[in-house]
Amino acid sequence: MISHTRIGTVGLGLMGSSIATCILAAGHEVTSLIKDMSTAGEARERIRGFLTQLRGEGLLTDAPETILDRLTITDDVTRLAGIEVVIESIIEHVDEKKSVYQRLETVLSPTAIIGSNTSAIPVTILQQGLTHPERVLGIHWAEPAHITRFMEIICGNDSDEQYAYKMAAIAESWGKEPSVLRKDIRGFITNRIMYAMLREAFHLVENGYATIEDVDRSLRNDLGYWITFAGPFRFMDLTGIPAYLTVMKDLFPDLSNARETPAMMEKLVAAGAKGVQNAQGFYPYSTESAAHWEEQFIAFSYDIRKLARKYSSDAIEPQS
CATH class of the missing domain: 1.10.1040.10 (N-(1-d-carboxylethyl)-l-norvaline Dehydrogenase; domain 2)
Incomplete structure (x- = not known):
């Protein structure tokens, strides 16, 4: 079942933590790759706070501590091996994002989806130079990501649409109401x-x-x-x-x-x-x-x- 698959994320800033919270709340195990392990404790506490909010709103049945047991935070990219969906949420910088994707391609299967939480960078640019650009998608979230139902899934010029619709089905299981952009355009819909x-x-x-x-x-x-x-x-x-x-x-x-x-x-x-x-x-x-x-x-x-x-x-x- 979708809800029991392991999902990867990259980056646990404010938005990345909110995204991880959404995925954890949907029942997944989450492995989060970060650059500096000294920030791991702060990120975990931020996610704990978001989960506590969701519990207070009656949107969670499990205790935050139980859900947090499904979160692994690491700076070792090899811990993402075997994962079929990875959501990147780092700074809006093309070279930084592409560097992350190149590292991910060394450990992920060729069919694993790589999603970029980008607000405006054309997905086609992010795909350039990758071994398997067809599985790279834009995944545009709204803040707070663990509350809103918004998501845009964007295909670049080299994207295979089957990955976009697979991602949309997964996102629906997270409580999202995703839109799919079949063609890449700067800024997307919203x-x-x-x-x-x-x-x-x-x-x-x-x-x-x-x-x-x-x-x-x-x-x-x-x-x-x-x-x-x-x-x-x-x-x-x-x-x-x-x-x-x-x-x-x-x-x-x-x-x-x-x-x-x-x-x-x-x-x-x-x-x-x-x-x-x-x-x-x-x-x-x-x-x-x-x-x-x-x-x-x-x-x-x-x-x-x-x-x-x-x-x-x-x-x-x-x-x-």
Whole structure:
């Protein structure tokens, strides 16, 4: 059974730990390759905390300690020998990622899937120079990976689609609702659409049409109300297709098509802003309020997961 197979991961930073938590919670044994064993204790405690959250939400029956017994952390790549799926989650750097894949190819079978948790690097670039590029896929997760149902599985030019659909089946057993991109494109689905939205949001603020607060408020109370229930195409079905064509003809020529990054963003980053991570962002934060926003985001993520499952396609579509 899928749930009892051994899964490998590479990297146990914040995102890597969240990914490992998701896989452990689904019932797998997990072997995690890291660069520096001095960070292993910190990573294990982070995963313990994530598992404790899941248990508190009623999403786990086993105790966190029992689940942690299925986790092996190592700096020895040979410990991944025999594993059929390895998920890499290290820094977004092409050479670093390709170096990891070259090491993995020395111990994995030719049919073992190598998945890269990349947000924007074209998978085709990551495949170059590998002995078996056909089994390399992009595996794009959303944060927090152990809570959200999102996943994009991306084929590069050299990918064999059978591996993508095998990965999708495994991901569904993890509680994910994966999408498969059959062709490689920079940014994939959600990032391309989100960054188009961000470009327009900056355009409105920087040109004085609305404040940051107004833009956030409008999107929360419109897009935020329907996007979990229906994607854009389903929403057009629900609300009447012809009107959208009329608006498109009028609005598309007027939308921002800026190619340069927003000056407002450049200035903020130059000043050292990292958001709630260092209590410095688009909004003012104290240390306490930043921590509170992080806590509320996790709580909301659990709540929206429950709501999404209640109104999932499986729950809505009539049974034939």
